[in-house]
Amino acid sequence: MDLKTLKTFQLIVKYGSFVRAAEEMNYVQSTVTMQIQKLEAELGVQLIERGNGKELRLTEAGRLFHGQSLQIVKNMEQIQTDLANLQLGESGHLRIGVTEPTASYRLPGILKGFMSTYPNIRISVEFGNTPLLSERTLKGELDFSLCSAPDLGTDLYFEPLFKEEFVALMPEDHPLALKEVLSPEDIRDYRLLITSATCPYRRKLEMVMQETGNLTLDTMEIGSMTALKFFAQSGLGIALVPKIIAEPVSAGTTTRIIEGSLIHMTFGLLSKASAYPPQLAGHKLYQYLKQHLAT
Template sequence: MRYELTDLTVFLAIADEGNVSKGAERCHLAPSSASLRIKNLEASVGVTLFKRHARGVVLTAAGQVMREHAKRCVAQLEQMHADLEPYSQGMTGHVTVFANNNAISTHLPDDLARFFMAYPSVRITLEERLSHDIVGAVVDGRAEIGVVALESEHPDLDFLPYRKDQLVLLTPNNHLLAKRDTISFASCLGQPFISLQSGAALHTFLMNHANALGGRLDVRVQVSGYRAIARLVASGAGIGIVPRTAIERSDRGRLAIVDLDEPWAIRDLRVCIPKHPSEKNVYRDKLVDILCRANARTASTVS
């Protein structure tokens, strides 16, 4: 198949405009040049991509398939250029970090800010994953550092203490559960919940625990962050479970915070790294050092 990236760009422009002339204009080409590129593209892939009519063109069924693939190809190339740009501007290193939602929403932003102050020319790719998936990614080399809330070990990884946190129940101040000092998770299951969106680590974690108890989480609203949970709970829309460190001071007066009487409510966040990394990355080591020093600062403050 012999066609160029420009041919795909022209094809997408014409498909978006529904008109050869307008699509050609977007690509700074003459209509005849654009038509020739489409003709050559159709010959190369062996299918007709457009149906011509008096007012312009429409995609054929094959053209619809081509459009979806072409959009992904062009988007991927744009991402490649975006990823390469920092190198042209003097980027000296890169670190890939996978972390659970708890760490990303609470502790990591401040710790990454300290890292960037020390190493401003380094870039970090940060992705949210479930803790079990993070361990697999670090073992496979898809992530250089993981931040997880797991007690289990892995023979190929070192686990270093990062932060301690606690999952707590949020209720409106006038809620029937608000006067409790502690509560079991099972006692919460009859209430409507405000939850993170499906796929978020905490959402999956709580759904699985509810299922293990033979119940289900009655999710009334799903939101994208802990602050939104707190605000909806304060409004009386339901109850929610969040890490204690995610509760902002401005929300504390409008909410009741009840300890969960569950062993899993205490969250020991840990940094996991390969015992024998395949490649040396000094900036990965520098970031791990900053994360572990954050744990030391927290421990000394508590003591």
């Protein structure tokens, strides 16, 4: 039993004629007859009876089979369409990972545009830090991730897209608000709000501070990058946050530029080396993200 035979059977029922069905399928009539005979032999029942004047009517088995075959053909046609779209990259299910602040501040608008263009591509988004997303990408649990550069020596491919600019966020009445530009040395005498130990930016911050001789700092650990601005707003310390999070500046706070390499963190697309470049729907999303994130 194949899809063409089912379609032939349905056309015979629709037109009440082997001849009309043959014309619709662009077959000779004998082909249609052979298809139905083979179908009945496979099912072990008679589906069609010829009445007087060659009028066709369905047997009880034929009526049952016709009703159920309608949904079978519909499902098969949908499967064929889905598979064709999958091969063209027009459908599929993609799993991507993303770090903050891109997860909340950049990605929603970009995905809205992408999914309007490719409505049959499903996307699942997982939030996490770079080490976690690197591990999951390497295991194949994520198709690719948007994050900072991973540690060296992994079987991952990283494509830089832009540099995340950081600023110092503080209350308006903070002593350092009197300066237009801050240096790492300026921060050592004040409490610094920092992210968790697994955050790549915190590791970079610690290396920069060590290079300036500031081995000990008054710090307060805040597990969420996006929450730092609210702790700074409450006067608990200075927060070094991505500029995109700090703007517009909340009432009672201000930002200052930080000089040196501390002000940037490279951000890009991370994929398993063996899976680069992505294929099918993954390729379309990968290219779309590059287009809208690269600077």
